[in-house]
Amino acid sequence: xxxxxxxxxxxxxxxxxxxxxxxxxxxxxxxxxxxxxxxxxxxxxxxxxxxxxxxxxxxxxxxxxxxxxxxxxxxxxxxxxxxxxxxxxxxxxxxxxxxxxxxxxxxxxxxxxxxxxxxxxxxxxxxxxxxxxxxxxxxxxxxxxxxxxxxxxxxxxxxxxxxxxxxxxxxxxxxxxxxxxxxxxxxxxxxxxxxxxxxxxxxxxxxxxxxxxxxxxxxxxxxxxxxxxxxxxxxxxxxxxxxxxxxxxxxxxxxxxxxxxxxxxxxxxxxxxxxxxxxxxxxxxxxxxxxxxxxxxxxxxxxx
Amino acid sequence: xxxxxxxxxxxxxxxxxxxxxxxxxxxxxxxxxxxxxxxxxxxxxxxxxxxxxxxxxxxxxxxxxxxxxxxxxxxxxxxxxxxxxxxxxxxxxxxxxxxxxxxxxxxxxxxxxxxxxxxxxxxxxxxxxxxxxxxxxxxxxxxxxxxxxxxxxxxxxxxxxxxxxxxxxxxxxxxxxxxxxxxxxxxxxxxxxxxxxxxxxxxxxxxxxxxxxxxxxxxxxxxxxxxxxxxxxxxxxxxxxxxxxxxxxx
Numbered sequence: 174x175x176x177x178x179x180x181x182x183x184x185x186x187x188x189x190x191x192x193x194x195x196x197x198x199x200x201x202x203x204x205x206x207x208x209x210x211x212x213x214x215x216x217x218x219x220x221x222x223x224x225x226x227x228x229x230x231x232x233x234x235x236x237x238x239x240x241x242x243x244x245x246x247x248x249x250x251x252x253x254x255x256x257x258x259x260x261x262x263x264x265x266x267x268x269x270x271x272x273x274x275x276x277x278x279x280x281x282x283x284x285x286x287x288x289x290x291x292x293x294x295x296x297x298x299x300x301x302x303x304x305x306x307x308x309x310x311x312x313x314x315x316x317x318x319x320x321x322x323x324x325x326x327x328x329x330x331x332x333x334x335x336x337x338x339x340x341x342x343x344x345x346x347x348x349x350x351x352x353x354x355x356x357x358x359x360x361x362x363x364x365x366x367x368x369x370x371x372x373x374x375x376x377x378x379x380x381x382x383x384x385x386x387x388x389x390x391x392x393x394x395x396x397x398x399x400x401x402x403x404x405x406x407x408x409x410x411x412x413x414x415x416x417x418x419x420x421x422x423x424x425x426x427x428x429x430x431x432x433x434x435x436x437x438x439x440x441x442x443x444x445x446x447x448x449x450x451x452x453x454x455x456x457x458x459x460x461x462x463x464x465x466x467x468x469x470x471x472x473x474x475x476x477x
Numbered sequence: 478x479x480x481x482x483x484x485x486x487x488x489x490x491x492x493x494x495x496x497x498x499x500x501x502x503x504x505x506x507x508x509x510x511x512x513x514x515x516x517x518x519x520x521x522x523x524x525x526x527x528x529x530x531x532x533x534x535x536x537x538x539x540x541x542x543x544x545x546x547x548x549x550x551x552x553x554x555x556x557x558x559x560x561x562x563x564x565x566x567x568x569x570x571x572x573x574x575x576x577x578x579x580x581x582x583x584x585x586x587x588x589x590x591x592x593x594x595x596x597x598x599x600x601x602x603x604x605x606x607x608x609x610x611x612x613x614x615x616x617x618x619x620x621x622x623x624x625x626x627x628x629x630x631x632x633x634x635x636x637x638x639x640x641x642x643x644x645x646x647x648x649x650x651x652x653x654x655x656x657x658x659x660x661x662x663x664x665x666x667x668x669x670x671x672x673x674x675x676x677x678x679x680x681x682x683x684x685x686x687x688x689x690x691x692x693x694x695x696x697x698x699x700x701x702x703x704x705x706x707x708x709x710x711x712x713x714x715x716x717x718x719x720x721x722x723x724x725x726x727x
Contacts, residue, residue, distance in 0.1 A: 344582050347575050351568045358566040361528055363554035363583035363631050 175315050180438045186322035188430025189329035192423045193384050194407035195414065196336070197377035199422035203353035203470075204373040207275040208408065211259055211282035213400025214290075215378060219252040219385025220395050221290055223303060228295030232395060237303045249382040255286075256378030257371060265370075287397050298396040303389055325387050332383060333423060336376070340419075345372060353417070406433070413459045415466025424467060479542060481506045481667050482527065482558075482635055487536035489522050489691075496522040498691040499536070504635070509661065509668045511678040511699075514688035515712065520671040521563050523688070524637045527669075528560040529553040540635065555583055559633035563640045563671070565624040569613025573604055576612045576623055580630025593632065600659060601626050618649035622656065629660060636660070638670040642677065654681050675708050687711040 194212065201209045223237035223244070236247045259282050267275055307324060310317045340346035345368070352359040352369040360366050384403070389395065406429050414425025432455060436448045444451070459467065480503035489497040496519045504510045512520050525531040527538055529550035538545040545553055559580075568576050577597070581590030598605040601622055607615065612623055621641055628636060638657065642650040658681065660666050672678045678685055679699050687695040687708060695702075695711035702708055 344578075347571065347579055348582065350571060351575075351579055354568045354570055355566055357530055357550070358562065358568070359579075360550040361530065361554060361560045361562065362580050362627060363551050364579065365551050366549070 176438075178316055179318075180434060182316070182318055182322055183438075184431040184434035185427070186319075186325045186430075187434050188427035189325050190384060190387060190403070190426075191407050191410050191430045192426030193329055193332065193380050193387075194403050195410040195422040195426035196333070196419060197380040197384075198404070198407055199411050199414075199417070199419050200373050200377050200380075202411065203417050203419065204349065204356065204370055205264065205275065206272045207264060207279060208272070209377075210276065210279045210404055210408070211286060212377065212381060212407075213402075213404030214283050214286040215252050215256050215259075215381035215400070216384045216388065216403060217290060217397065217400040218255050218286065219248050219382045220389045220399065221294055222248055222251045222385075223389065224294075224299070224301060224395070226293045228297075230295075230297055230299060232299040232301040234301070234303065237301070241304070245382075245386065248385060249379050252382035252385065253375050253378035256374045256381065259286075260370065260374045283401075290397050294395075294397070296397065298394055300394050301389060302393065304386075305390075305393070307390060321387070321391055325391075328383060328387065332380065336419075345369075349373065409453070409456055413456055413466055415468040415470055417470035418466070418468050421466055421468035421470070428467075480504060481508075481541060482669065483537075483539045484523075484527070485537045485539075487523075487526065487538065488534040489519070489526055489531055490534045496691055497526070497533075500688070500691070500693055502686050502693060502696070504667060504669050506634075506667055507661070507665060508683045509658070509670065509681060511670045511672050511682040511685045512688055513672050513675045513678050513685055513708075513712070514694075515673065518688045519691040520688055521639055522691075524560060524562075524639050524669070524671060527553075527637060528558060530560075554631050554633075557632070557634040559628040559631045559636055561621075561624045561628045561636065561638045561641065563643060565617075565620045567612045567615075567620050567623050567627065569611065571612055572608065573610050573612050573615070573623060574608040576627050577604070577630050580627045583631045590630070593630065597626050597629060600656065600663070618645055618652070621645060621649075621653055625653070625656065625660075629664070629666075633666065635667045635669060638668065640671050640673065642672065642674070650677070657681075675705070675712060679703060689714060 194216070197212050198209055201207050201212070223234060224232040225235045227233070236244050239247065263278055263282055264275065267278055307321045309320050311320055311323070340350055348359065348364045349369050349372060352364055352366070356366065359369070407426060410425030410429045411422045412425070413428065414421030414423070429452070432452050433448065436451050437445060440448060440451065482504040484503065485501050487497050487500045488495065500523065512523060514520050522531055526533050527545065529545065529548055533546060540556060540558055543556070577594060581594060584590045603619055604623055604626060607619070612620065615623060625638070641653050641657070645653070657668060661668055675685070679702060682699045684698050685702065686693050689712065695707060
């Protein structure tokens with residue numbers, strides 16, 4: 174029983190990470206109809222920004238050695254700026270393009286970002302000792318819970334609450350929701366398209382920065398392609414949650430995290446190597462039953 | 478006197494297809510002008526071109542003397558032109574109140590927007606009862622009212638209304654036109670309205686234009702066009718033997 178609860182905590186913590194990544198993808202998709210595969214690379218940028226640029230195998234902390242508050246602020250600003258520049262340099266010029274074109278452009282942005290990192294930091298994966306102080310375990314009764322997992326879950330819920338308050342009660346939040354539902358109509362009513370798009374990239378950049386910090390603290394390693402599996406599973410989370418619906422993205426993220434953790438824990442050892450295949454089989458099942466996702470976006474339902 | 482809205486030799490293409498072919502028209506301050514024509518005549522394209530949603534191929538669109546060509550839609554809204562689009566396009570997942578407030582965000586004067594909001598609810602009592610509702614749950618007539626009220630929240634001088642009667646019961650259509658005229662009297666609004674039915678338009682409009690095939694077929698004061706034959710001819714392109722079809726439209 175104890176090990177089950179242990180697994181539940183693991184699952185929720187992993188689900189939190191996927192939920193944060195899925196939110197970043199879902200926000201941009203809502204406004205621009207862009208499936209941004211480069212979002213994972215924004216996370217990678219946030220991780221690499223912590224260390225000194227060099228091709229050495231051993232990573233030396235740069236921003237990562239600052240006080241936590243300064244490091245968090247610096248990483249958030251760096252990732253936000255990189256995310257905004259992907260829009261300014263690439264996506265801004267494709268506003269009238271089809272969603273397929275946009276998605277392919279995001280692959281291009283992803284490869285360019287990875288190769289830029291490759292030039293600055295080298296191809297080898299690096300170990301990094303970042304905030305290892307939070308990798309302690311706290312005993313709650315018989316449970317032993319890693320402090321970092323508690324922080325991950327707490328930060329995720331805090332950010333989701335903040336985002337929800339922002340979208341519901343501020344004028345920019347309401348404008349973002351309107352633009353997500355009907356971008357052209359929002360412009361007709363005076364909503365400035367570029368501000369709303371900029372906000373979407375800025376918020377998703379900050380979500381990516383958060384994931385960077387949580388992820389690298391946990392894994393203690395860096396690689397150029399570290400963002401790719403994250404964005405892949407988060408994209409799956411967005412699809413099973415329901416494209417264009419932020420609540421769906423969050424639910425999908427948690428579902429994927431829980432699914433992966435439980436499969437890892439309870440599949441027969443011989444089959445564990447095929448965990449991802451089982452996860453995707455489940456995803457296919459979900460989509461067979463509910464093609465529009467678990468919580469379909471209301472603006473995709475036909476209105477009478 | 479120069480017109481509030483002045484369109485000269487306007488051409489609009491959708492890739493190869495010419496939707497508007499050399500339209501010139503004008504709307505004076507305080508007027509109610511209707512653009513009448515069958516489906517596919519190019520009426521919606523005309524309004525979208527004025528509101529900035531469609532880029533003209535050539536020609537000029539001037540509002541209050543300034544050109545609207547290559548101005549963004551959100552900027553055109555700030556200049557005082559507001560569109561009530563065909564099919565209403567209300568934000569269904571937002572509440573009625575949010576739909577209305579969003580129109581007021583255009584103004585930097587928050588107090589003025591708030592008092593305008595209160596004033597508008599007097600004109601639209603049905604909306605006042607439903608402020609907290611998701612707008613998608615309103616009836617068709619209420620949604621049309623909301624679309625009008627939302628557009629008025631931007632405090633426009635020129636209101637563009639695209640087929641306000643589409644899919645609504647006659648009684649409700651009547652009510653919507655009454656409200657539009659009320660808004661004009663109250664706020665000095667100028668109205669430029671698209672309609673398919675010429676009979677209704679003759680009752681409310683000062684002047685009408687008949688558009689077919691992307692070209693103006695007929696222009697005149699509503700009071701001079703009471704006899705329907707000229708209208709029928711312009712609307713259908715022929716007159717004799719078309720009585721039954723014409724009656725269906727009227």
